[in-house]
Amino acid sequence: MDNAFDLNAVVVFVRIVESGSLSAAARSMKMPKTTVSKRLASLEESLGVALIARTTRKLSVTEAGRAYFAHCQESLRLLEQARAEVTAARSHPSGHLKITAPVDIAHTLLPRVIHAFVGRHPGVRVEVLVANRLVDLVGEGVDLAIRAGPMRDSGMVGRKLIELTANVYASHAYLRRCKAPLQPKDLSSVEFIGYGGANGPFHMVKGRSSVKVDVNPTLVVDDFETIKELVVLGTGAGWLPDFVAKTAGASIVPAVRGWRAKSVGQVHFLYAKQRHPSANVKAFIDVAMEVVPLFLKGELAMPGGDERNLG
Amino acid sequence: MDNAFDLNAVVVFVRIVESGSLSAAARSMKMPKTTVSKRLASLEESLGVALIARTTRKLSVTEAGRAYFAHCQESLRLLEQARAEVTAARSHPSGHLKITAPVDIAHTLLPRVIHAFVGRHPGVRVEVLVANRLVDLVGEGVDLAIRAGPMRDSGMVGRKLIELTANVYASHAYLRRCKAPLQPKDLSSVEFIGYGGANGPFHMVKGRSSVKVDVNPTLVVDDFETIKELVVLGTGAGWLPDFVAKTAGASIVPAVRGWRAKSVGQVHFLYAKQRHPSANVKAFIDVAMEVVPLFLKGELAMPGGDERNLG
DNA sequence: ATGCATTGTCCATGGGTGTGCACAGTGAAA
DNA sequence: TTTCACTGTGCACACCCATGGACAATGCAT
Numbered sequence A, B: 001m002d003n004a005f006d007l008n009a010v011v012v013f014v015r016i017v018e019s020g021s022l023s024a025a026a027r028s029m030k031m032p033k034t035t036v037s038k039r040l041a042s043l044e045e046s047l048g049v050a051l052i053a054r055t056t057r058k059l060s061v062t063e064a065g066r067a068y069f070a071h072c073q074e075s076l077r078l079l080e081q082a083r084a085e086v087t088a089a090r091s092h093p094s095g096h097l098k099i100t101a102p103v104d105i106a107h108t109l110l111p112r113v114i115h116a117f118v119g120r121h122p123g124v125r126v127e128v129l130v131a132n133r134l135v136d137l138v139g140e141g142v143d144l145a146i147r148a149g150p151m152r153d154s155g156m157v158g159r160k161l162i163e164l165t166a167n168v169y170a171s172h173a174y175l176r177r178c179k180a181p182l183q184p185k186d187l188s189s190v191e192f193i194g195y196g197g198a199n200g201p202f203h204m205v206k207g208r209s210s211v212k213v214d215v216n217p218t219l220v221v222d223d224f225e226t227i228k229e230l231v232v233l234g235t236g237a238g239w240l241p242d243f244v245a246k247t248a249g250a251s252i253v254p255a256v257r258g259w260r261a262k263s264v265g266q267v268h269f270l271y272a273k274q275r276h277p278s279a280n281v282k283a284f285i286d287v288a289m290e291v292v293p294l295f296l297k298g299e300l301a302m303p304g305g306d307e308r309n310l311g
Numbered sequence C: 001a002t003g004c005a006t007t008g009t010c011c012a013t014g015g016g017t018g019t020g021c022a023c024a025g026t027g028a029a030a
Numbered sequence D: 001t002t003t004c005a006c007t008g009t010g011c012a013c014a015c016c017c018a019t020g021g022a023c024a025a026t027g028c029a030t
Helices: A007-019 A022-029 A033-047 A063-091 A109-120 A172-177 A184-189 A224-233 A242-251 A279-296 B007-019 B022-029 B033-047 B063-091 B109-120 B172-177 B184-189 B224-233 B242-251 B279-296
Strands: A052-054 A059-061 A095-101 A124-130 A144-148 A156-163 A166-171 A192-195 A202-206 A209-213 A217-221 A237-241 A252-254 A266-272 B052-054 B059-061 B095-101 B124-130 B144-148 B156-163 B166-171 B192-195 B202-206 B209-213 B217-221 B237-241 B252-254 B266-272
Touching: A007 A022, A007 A033, A007 A052, A007 A063, A007 B007, A022 A033, A033 B063, A059 A063, A063 A279, A063 B033, A063 B063, A063 B095, A095 A279, A095 B063, A109 A124, A109 A279, A144 A279, A156 A279, A166 A172, A166 A224, A166 A242, A172 A252, A184 A209, A192 A224, A217 A224, A224 A237, A224 A242, A224 A252, A237 A242, A242 A252, A242 A279, A266 A279, B007 B022, B007 B033, B007 B052, B007 B063, B022 B033, B059 B063, B063 B279, B095 B279, B109 B124, B109 B279, B144 B279, B156 B279, B166 B172, B166 B224, B166 B242, B172 B252, B184 B209, B192 B224, B217 B224, B224 B237, B224 B242, B224 B252, B237 B242, B242 B252, B242 B279, B266 B279
Parallel strands: A095 A124, A095 A144, A192 A217, A192 A237, B095 B124, B095 B144, B192 B217, B192 B237
Antiparallel strands: A052 A059, A144 A266, A156 A266, A166 A237, A166 A252, A202 A209, B052 B059, B144 B266, B156 B266, B166 B237, B166 B252, B202 B209
């Protein structure tokens, strides 16, 4: 950085011309006169041109100085305007927001949140990237990710959205075919639809009670939404995250009344660890923290299918 | 100068975006990576906005960063262009040049110099301020003054143009009326036209000889050109600077053949003492140093009156 | 997998720079 | 004239900041 010339000196120069004197400029910028003097001198030095002819009392801007001043003033005005725009956008959400989420969440929680978000912040263009793979946030320019399970991305910070609660669900018709009411141990003998390969025994809780449940999956699917559809059709009982089951409305219910499956983790947000998080990100998280619990409690109106075009 | 934000950081930011990485930017600006990193961090701090999301390997410009970058890049381009224009104008004369000179010189030497100057540097607009008063150079935005006699302006530098030589001139007709050839002592008995109030005895020289001449002015005028006209008309003999007499062409000649008046000082330029004198000023002085001696030696063509409109 | 090169950041240190003071020069007021 | 307020600048010093080395993290090549 040997002889890169000091842009701040340009600011000083412009202020001098605007103020009409070094001292006035110094006052308006709240810096000592001597600094102003030296900055101007160094600018003239690095330009190799006299900008301001000065006696102790009078000032007059050189021909070169006048030309330079006109350009600089305009340029600095643009720069200041840019700064103002940015700091304005800092507080109130606007522009672009890119989100990624795994398919399960993208089909369930996410549409509700987005629906509320775009309603509240119409100026923001939202882009959603639905993928189960681990998206490289900074590499793909993603502002915010929603992930399930433990997070181990370095340089990122997380924030818990919800506890990942789940249960074994079944349709009313299916339950009528069984000898209700079922108990946890009965689940090992019903038609059970398992998830993916990582479907071992799980725990069910009721108050302080906790029992381990072994199941014999007659069917294994690696997609919760497909499982949900099967459960709705009465194919069998299936372990489902509550937020997935919820999208089926009242057509399916917990198979074992009064019990629920033990939580297996959290759903959380993940975004770049920065001193100054994006206003868009913060706003989106705020909306999500407000909307999702309502949705899970069933207090959220469930519109028909207008969010399907976002998937 | 508490929290005035660092414009140089903006330059660094722009270079980072252009280069695609902090390290690349550091290399291209020849400053250590650590400085680049800190500059960027401080810019984000003072803006209160994250501009660049960065992992150790990948970079991605924030929404806010993109908007800011576009404006800044344009603005800095303008600034750089301004700098280029100014430093270009440094070497080759252009723009505006304001000169002041006393009337005597403005009517004699100056037109010839200006004529040559505008012919050589057509891009420069020349403005001439003819006045015998002491013009405040910086106060009135004058780039260059021509003065006769000692200079005692502080903060200014001078450069000698010519030795202020003079002589006693008379017309051919007048000399015929006298009993030529005249000797220096004869001057006390001719009709002598004196200058202003400061017209005491003067010295005349011939080789190593020097004699003091006392005159009895029958007529005193405080304007050399008027004196010259009177001499041309044959009213008497008059002490005239050579450069004034020269404008009368061959119609007047030294009254005492072989002798001349002793020099009484210099004509010099006066301009602001600055590290970086204006290219215009330098060019003008160069032209003057070249043209004036030619004129005084009579080798310069004397056009009719086309320089009159410059007075 | 495992080096290897490269990236961005943290940290102690020295050089550069902004600061306060003093001073010459100037204009307005008395 | 003399005084006075104020201008812009030279100078010595303290302090901040750029510096370079070290380090964790990461992608590429083998």
